Amino acid sequence: MSFVLLASVFVxxxxxxxxxxxxxxxxxxxxxxxxxxxxxxxxxxxxSMGIGSFLSRGIRRNLLGVFVQVEILVGLVxxxxxxxxxxxxxxxxxxxxxxxxxxxxxGTLVGLEIPxxxxxxxxxxxxxxxxxxxFTFDYVGALLASLLFxxxxxxxxxxxxxxFLFGILNVAxxxxxxxxxxxEIPFLRLLRGSxxxxxxxxxxxxxxxxxxxxxxxAAAYEGKIFYAASSPYQRIVLTALRGDLRLYLNGNLQxxxxxxxxxxxxxxxxxxxxxxxxxxxxxxxxxxxxxxxEILKYPAVEKATLVDLDPAVxxxxxxxxxxxxxxxxxxxxxxxxxxxxxxxxxxxxTQETFNFAIVDLPDPSNFSLGKLYSTAFFRELHRVxxxxxxxxxxxxxxxxxxxxxxxIEKTLRASGFETLxxxxxxxxxxxxxxxxxxxxxxxxxxAYPPGLKFLSPDTFSAMTFFPPDxxxxxxxxxxxxxxxxxxxFEDEWAAYLP
Numbered sequence: 001m002s003f004v005l006l007a008s009v010f011v012x013x014x015x016x017x018x019x020x021x022x023x024x025x026x027x028x029x030x031x032x033x034x035x036x037x038x039x040x041x042x043x044x045x046x047x048s049m050g051i052g053s054f055l056s057r058g059i060r061r062n063l064l065g066v067f068v069q070v071e072i073l074v075g076l077v078x079x080x081x082x083x084x085x086x087x088x089x090x091x092x093x094x095x096x097x098x099x100x101x102x103x104x105x106x107g108t109l110v111g112l113e114i115p116x117x118x119x120x121x122x123x124x125x126x127x128x129x130x131x132x133x134x135f136t137f138d139y140v141g142a143l144l145a146s147l148l149f150x151x152x153x154x155x156x157x158x159x160x161x162x163x164f165l166f167g168i169l170n171v172a173x174x175x176x177x178x179x180x181x182x183x184e185i186p187f188l189r190l191l192r193g194s195x196x197x198x199x200x201x202x203x204x205x206x207x208x209x210x211x212x213x214x215x216x217x218a219a220a221y222e223g224k225i226f227y228a229a230s231s232p233y234q235r236i237v238l239t240a241l242r243g244d245l246r247l248y249l250n251g252n253l254q255x256x257x258x259x260x261x262x263x264x265x266x267x268x269x270x271x272x273x274x275x276x277x278x279x280x281x282x283x284x285x286x287x288x289x290x291x292x293x294e295i296l297k298y299p300a301v302e303k304a305t306l307v308d309l310d311p312a313v314x315x316x317x318x319x320x321x322x323x324x325x326x327x328x329x330x331x332x333x334x335x336x337x338x339x340x341x342x343x344x345x346x347x348x349x350t351q352e353t354f355n356f357a358i359v360d361l362p363d364p365s366n367f368s369l370g371k372l373y374s375t376a377f378f379r380e381l382h383r384v385x386x387x388x389x390x391x392x393x394x395x396x397x398x399x400x401x402x403x404x405x406x407x408i409e410k411t412l413r414a415s416g417f418e419t420l421x422x423x424x425x426x427x428x429x430x431x432x433x434x435x436x437x438x439x440x441x442x443x444x445x446x447a448y449p450p451g452l453k454f455l456s457p458d459t460f461s462a463m464t465f466f467p468p469d470x471x472x473x474x475x476x477x478x479x480x481x482x483x484x485x486x487x488x489f490e491d492e493w494a495a496y497l498p
Contacts, residue, residue, distance in 0.1 A: 008173045009117060009134050012071070013141030014148075015166040016110040019078040020045045021149045022159050023103045026082055029159075029235055029250050030089045030220075031096075036490060044100050045107040052111020059116065064177065065185045067116045071174035072191075072198050074109045079167015079202045081106060082160045083209065086216035114138065155232045160213050164206035171199045221248065227320070231312035238323075245322065246428075247288060249313075249362070256428040257326055260290055263432060265455040266424040266463065268294035271356055271390045271436055274445030278355050281305070282384065284343040284372075286360035287313035289327035295358070296330055297449040305337045305354075307346050314338055343372060347380040354384055357391040363489060364396070364404070364478075370486040373408050374478050378415035382439070390438045391417070398423050398433040398470040401492040405433045407475040407485050412437045414477045422463040423470065424454075431470070 020042065027037040059066050081102045088098055118134060125133065153162040174195045182188055205212070217225055223241030230236070237248040245257040255263065268291055272278045279302045283291055287308035295304050308314050317323045318331040318338075330336060339346060343361065359381070364370040371377060373393075381391055393412065398405040398421075405421070412419050417437035426432050436442060446457045466472070478485035 007137070008177070009114070009137035010141040010144075011169055011173050012074070012110070012113050013138040014145040015074070015078065015170050016049075016113070017142045017145035018149060018153070018162065018166045019081065019106050019110070020103075021145070022082050022163050023085075023099070023106070025154070026085055026159055027099060030085070040100075041103055044103045048104040048107025049111035052108040052113075053115050054111075055108070056112050056115035056119075059112075062186060063116055063120050064181050065187065065191065067113070067120060068174045068177050068185065068191050068195070070109055070112050070116065071170050071177070072195050074106065074113070075167040075170030075174070075202060076198050077102065077109060078106045078170065079164050080205060082163035083205060083212045083216075086160060086213060089216065090220050150232055154230050158209070158213065158230045161206055161209040164202050164209055167202045168199060168206065171195055171202060175199070220251070221246075227316070229312065231310050233310045233312075236312060236316065245326065252362075253428060255288065255290065259427045262424055262426045262454045263429070264290045264294050265452055266422070266432075266434055267291055267358060267360060267392055267394060269448055269452065269455050270422065270434075270444070270460050271358075271392045272298055273447045274443060275356055275390060276388065279303075280352075280354050282352075282354040282357040283307070284347070284357065284359050284361060286358065288317045288323075289314075289331040291358050291360050292330040292333075292336055293328040296328070296333055296335060297451075301335060303335055303337060305339060305352070306331070307339045307341055307343050309340070309342055311340045314340070344377055344380075347377065347384065350384060352384060353386050353389075355386060355389055357381055357385060357389070359391060359393040361394070364485045365489060365493075367483050367486055370478065370483045370489075371480055373411060373485050374480050374483070375411055375415045376480050378412055378417065378437075381437075382416045385439065387439060390436060390442070393435045393437065395421075395433045395435045396489065397429065397431055398466065399431040400496045401489055402470060403473050403475055404485060404488045404492055405470075406473045407478055407488055409435050409472075410475055411478045411485070418442065420464065421466065422460070423466070424463055433470075 023045065024038040024041040027041055031037055085099060085102065089095055092098065114134065157165065178185060178188065178192055178195065185191065214225065214228070217228055217237060221237060221239050223239035223244065223246065225237060225239050227238040228236070234249045235251070239246045239248070247254040272295065278298055278300055281295055281301055281304040283295070283304060283306040285308060286292060286306060287310060292304055292306055295301055314331060317327055331338060361372050362369055364373045385391060393408065395405050395408040409419050409421055412435055417439070418441060420436040420442050421433065422436065423431055423433045444457065444460060448455060475488065476482065476484045
């Protein structure tokens with residue numbers, strides 16, 4: 001009997017950490033991929049566990065029965081949390097209040113579990129063995145959860161289905177406890193009926209989880225969702241509305257098919273049109289193949305290596321008919337080499353040299369992305385470019401995130417580059433910034449390929465002018481040991497967005 005209860009510690013520890021990870025990830029998906037979301041969720045969850053532990057002292061009788069009730073409640077609240085929050089987002093004005101209420105309630109209930117089990121087992125196991133065994137099972141369960149979450153749960157089940165699954169496990173612990181200690185627990189029939197009803201509800205939620213997610217996402221995105229999936233790295237959603245195809249990663253718009261040409265022409269052609277022999281190119285990010293499409297318009301390009309972390313994105317844009325049509329089949333081109341890897345790690349390892357590089361990575365909204373805009377990263381980029389090499393970095397909005405833009409510019413200069421800042425208006429995003437980085441003074445070129453919709457020598461000349469509200473600001477350099485850029489970015493976008 002004692003071993004079964006100790007095994008329950010393993011299960012509930014795994015469930016508890018999974019609920020915490022789900023809440024943090026979901027907050028990042030819905031409220032922005034920010035270190036702030038995970039920090040506040042973890043803080044709220046852990047402090048609530050402390051409250052639960054404190055409240056357990058007030059439970060004096062029927063410890064087994066109370067433990068069963070707590071497991072049922074944890075299963076219901078934690079198990080339904082992801083579905084509830086997804087459905088509530090964009091439907092209620094006080095979403096953040098609901099988010100932290102759910103996290104706090106789950107944490108308080110989870111905080112009750114271990115103290116109750118310690119008191120249940122104190123007369124069955126010697127105290128020194130009890131404490132060591134309970135915390136061993138607790139920590140090993142937490143380790144299992146931390147491995148399962150990114151490797152199995154998110155990519156294969158998704159957040160909502162994972163939440164329901166672990167709710168089912170909590171209720172299963174309750175039912176198993178009721179079976180083993182049926183002679184010691186009062187109100188046995190009532191508790192069994194409650195557990196069975198909770199199990200049925202959670203099982204139904206698990207079965208219909210895709211329907212629930214689709215309903216939630218349909219409300220969150222404009223247009224019809226025709227593709228939605230989770231990879232180990234992000235939630236991928238594609239929508240269509242009146243001929244406008246849009247890609248969202250973790251809820252953030254990546255492009256609109258109606259105006260993405262403005263962004264990608266501005267990203268690629270100023271550097272390549274000025275290069276005397278752009279034969280070997282590098283693209284970091286850009287797994288949709290749209291930047292690569294523009295690069296392959298230059299017959300001189302013999303090989304373009306694209307490094308992207310998420311094979312789900314490159315696979316999708318290599319196979320779906322309408323997406324292949326949008327990127328011109330660039331990811332299937334014999335001149336393209338696709339590499340699935342972390343851009344920073346790949347750049348540090350490679351011994352290849354390139355004539356040009358395109359850095360088309362997500363904005364620096366957290367520390368893992370901020371490192372890709374640091375001196376450490378840009379110095380590796382400087383190393384792999386030949387003497388005449390040039391690079392272009394997408395550098396967020398110089399209007400909304402003015403300090404962030406000029407921080408990236410200063411960081412490039414601190415890494416050995418000469419820089420030419422410029423910007424373009426993309427209707428879906430507003431004013432967007434780019435930084436052209438070279439080893440030698442840059443002379444604009446005129447050898448643009450035919451058929452461009454937006455860019456020309458005159459257009460580019462105008463793009464290099466910055467009005468007063470986007471003009472340079474004094475900033476710090478973004479280094480790995482300070483990640484100042486992430487703070488700039490979060491503060492500026494938080495002040496701009498409602």
